[in-house]
Amino acid sequence: MPTEEHDDPGRGREYRIGELAEAADIPVRTLRYYQERKLLPPPRRAGRIGLYSEDHLARLRMIANLLERGHTLEGIRELLAAWEQGQDIRTVLGVENAVTTPWSNEVPVTMTLDELTTLFGPESLERAIAHGHIEVDGDRVTHWSRRQLDATVTLVRAGLPLEDVLSAGRELQRSMDDLAAMFVRLIAAHAVGRIDNQGQNGLGELTEALARLRPAAQVTVEAGFARAMDRQVRAAIDQALSHLAS
Structure with a gap:
């Protein structure tokens, strides 16, 4: 007291x-x-x-x-x-929150080694570890994303080899890393620079800009990927039809 x-x-x-x-x-x-x-x-x-x-x-x-x-x-x-x-510390912390709040809403999923083997076969553990998809803790494993795991199961059950699915995922992650780096450069060049020029007001604007950029960046990537898939699927179908016609 x-x-x-x-x-x-x-x-x-x-x-x-x-x-x-x-x-x-x-x-x-x-x-x-x-x-x-x-x-x-x-x-x-x-x-x-x-x-x-x-x-x-x-x-x-x-x-x-x-x-x-x-x-x-x-x-x-x-x-x-x-x-x-x-400077208002709430504004400073608002920027910190905007920067450090996770962009991913993925929910991890934990299962036993036997359950993972049942899904993908006896070689699945070594491959998944090598590709960085799971963490092992004793006789249990944790995959970083339930949605990603479900998607992998769907693709494998549709007939795609697990190794090819994991390799495609690794290549896709490299592309995502490049896209993320590009957006970070844009944010650093055009949003973060406002702090130096505007001081306290710049911090508030930066927080608002980051809040807007988060969904905008995600939509840009998702829409761009969907459009690219449309083009690639059409091209693949056209090629297949041309072979049938010849």
Whole structure:
């Protein structure tokens, strides 16, 4: 609990270092480390006693929240520095959310080794591992995408060799990597650059731009692939019909 004798109506509650650590639910040594890393401002001095404010406690809670979200201490220090320079940390975190929110909504699926063998045969495990589709944990395996697994099963049951399906998937992933890199370059060149020129307003615009770009990029790829499949299927049918007619 805060030290009541140090409460000042003008300042609000104040805490000694042990009290602040207890309120923030962290060890004192962690609190001292944050101070050394310039993540926490120094306390107000009352003689030899350091007194911390509610602002210190709020800052510690913010640090804990950012750590839970996967930020490094150095990244947190930079965020807090931006906040201290007048930028709204909610805007900064909005950009971070827009950038780091997963683009994939795929749901992994876990099964036993026997179940995987039943689906694809005894050589399926080694092939799937080699192609990076599954992870093995004891006698269970996890495929990164239920939809992708279902699609693979459908293609194999339709008569396509598993090795050919996996190879096609690997080639498709290479193409997807190239497309993703192209969109990242576009975003970096035309959206991220706004930060330098517009400051706080640029951050807000960047967040909105990223929110718009996410579905737009996905639709562009899906529509482009569907159109390409239409062209390729028609070409294959025309070729097959020409052979029948000859």
